Amino acid sequence: MKGFTKYFKPIYPVILINIIGYFLLYLYRQPYEQATVFSGLAVIALICITYALIIKLMLGDEYLFLIVSMLVSLGIIMLYRINKELAVKQILWLALGIALFFLCYFIYTRFAKWDKLIFFYLGGALGLFVFTMAFAKNIKGAKNWIFIGDFSIQASEIIKVLYILLLASYYTNPEKLQINGLKLMGREICINHKLVFIVISYCHIGFLILQKELGTAFLLFAVFFLFLFVSGSNVWVMAINACIASIGGVLSYLLMNHIRVRVDIWMNPWADISNRGYQVAQSLFAIGAGGFFGTGLGLGRPDLIPEVHSDFIFSAICEEMGVFGGIAVIFLFFIFVYRGVKISLMAKEPFDKNAALGITLMFGLQTFIILGGVTKLIPLTGITLPFISYGGSSLTTGFISLGFLQAISNKY
Amino acid sequence: MFETLSTILKYVFAIIIYIFIYSIIRLIYLDIRSMSAKAVSSSGKHPYLKLLNIREELPFKVEEIYILDGNKTIGRSNDNEFVIKDPFLSGRHAEFLLKDGMIYVKDRGSKNGTFVNNERIGSTEVCINNGDRIQVGSLSFILIKDE
Numbered sequence: 001m002k003g004f005t006k007y008f009k010p011i012y013p014v015i016l017i018n019i020i021g022y023f024l025l026y027l028y029r030q031p032y033e034q035a036t037v038f039s040g041l042a043v044i045a046l047i048c049i050t051y052a053l054i055i056k057l058m059l060g061d062e063y064l065f066l067i068v069s070m071l072v073s074l075g076i077i078m079l080y081r082i083n084k085e086l087a088v089k090q091i092l093w094l095a096l097g098i099a100l101f102f103l104c105y106f107i108y109t110r111f112a113k114w115d116k117l118i119f120f121y122l123g124g125a126l127g128l129f130v131f132t133m134a135f136a137k138n139i140k141g142a143k144n145w146i147f148i149g150d151f152s153i154q155a156s157e158i159i160k161v162l163y164i165l166l167l168a169s170y171y172t173n174p175e176k177l178q179i180n181g182l183k184l185m186g187r188e189i190c191i192n193h194k195l196v197f198i199v200i201s202y203c204h205i206g207f208l209i210l211q212k213e214l215g216t217a218f219l220l221f222a223v224f225f226l227f228l229f230v231s232g233s234n235v236w237v238m239a240i241n242a243c244i245a246s247i248g249g250v251l252s253y254l255l256m257n258h259i260r261v262r263v264d265i266w267m268n269p270w271a272d273i274s275n276r277g278y279q280v281a282q283s284l285f286a287i288g289a290g291g292f293f294g295t296g297l298g299l300g301r302p303d304l305i306p307e308v309h310s311d312f313i314f315s316a317i318c319e320e321m322g323v324f325g326g327i328a329v330i331f332l333f334f335i336f337v338y339r340g341v342k343i344s345l346m347a348k349e350p351f352d353k354n355a356a357l358g359i360t361l362m363f364g365l366q367t368f369i370i371l372g373g374v375t376k377l378i379p380l381t382g383i384t385l386p387f388i389s390y391g392g393s394s395l396t397t398g399f400i401s402l403g404f405l406q407a408i409s410n411k412y
Numbered sequence: 413m414f415e416t417l418s419t420i421l422k423y424v425f426a427i428i429i430y431i432f433i434y435s436i437i438r439l440i441y442l443d444i445r446s447m448s449a450k451a452v453s454s455s456g457k458h459p460y461l462k463l464l465n466i467r468e469e470l471p472f473k474v475e476e477i478y479i480l481d482g483n484k485t486i487g488r489s490n491d492n493e494f495v496i497k498d499p500f501l502s503g504r505h506a507e508f509l510l511k512d513g514m515i516y517v518k519d520r521g522s523k524n525g526t527f528v529n530n531e532r533i534g535s536t537e538v539c540i541n542n543g544d545r546i547q548v549g550s551l552s553f554i555l556i557k558d559e
Contacts, residue, residue: 013432296418
């Protein structure tokens, strides 16, 4: 029992943050609404039940979910302050996400043939690409949303997970992608599996660029490149890939107008502040207005930033919770990545190792890309901040990946 | 009213988040330290069993070193001190006993038997010394004991 209370301790700050947050939000919204209290209780209950289940059923690493629960709490409190309806939806997504988390955990531990399904992952991703190209509607400049009734699903989020599984199964059984005995003009040719894999990866990235999903394209390339490095590839293979990427980047800068706009804004958002640079400029103003400890919840004006609920939620956190709050978020992602890398190092089967590394890299790089974007460190690309930003697809696929990571952590 | 409250609580907010981060990092640190402490104490005065199999090749969880700082039972079921999920181990396989600085081992009615230097032992206690090989299931250990 003593051990139980000792392990239960880190959950207290999470609960306390939620209590203070929703207490403030209850006072903030005039007239007072009971819905605020219920939302807060719902979030606390979800987090506590999940954490207790992880501890009781001994589902492996408990720090992962603790860190994620803090991130999710901060995200939903901030969303509730910005837009109540979205926050309530996000709480529903959180419930669905946690259900999927457990489901994926159990599927991953029961089902052993994950590394054999490489063509299934490939087919799934390509199918989604074709489907989105044919049927998807255009939302916010990116053509990657699938509509099913009233729901919209962001296909690139699912493709991300499929690509990680593809990577992991390729590095487990590379010879599966070898093409042997292909007849071409009377001659038999063999194509090396490395070449096939690189072509497949660039196909993914190319499709994403066609759909104007620059953030996800950059993310997949970064994961792909780091995997080349981790798997101990030839220096020349890496150098050639870096060259291809640079040439591709320069070409797309020259050819595609929207990429040029992004880079121009990044170089100087103040040149066209009332129009194209407005979003980044407002984000920088918000971060600046916050100071060290922020303005306090409900006292800032994060609503001035367009898209503050999804891509720019970090600016809102910085404004109302201060630079210390922002650094805390970065810190949380740091320890999350640390845990992920440790799980990957402890794993013994190659597929588990690669999948854990891929998932960790995906979360870490995604955080870097969007935080760099909103703080004008790198050009802004629309991508969500994992577990914090509003977005059903983003949150649920985040929890699916987390379920896989949790399952891997319990195997060893 | 709301302004003052929010202004005060923003400091509380920051402090709580950092307490949380601190507690997580502390637990992770303890986690790492307990792992390295195991390795350190194994080189201390207690005798220990060292695994001779290549650990990475075994499809189940097994430690490199098992420290004999008291009477220890080994087997597949969870009520043993040394739980190893080796399919060739019985639920309650064998027991190590410490008496007056000597170490004894006895079989606890296992299916596949316990071997000391390739000789199968029964339920009577057998004294083992430094450098003896103990085989249980598919695992073989060597006893390390400072004289």
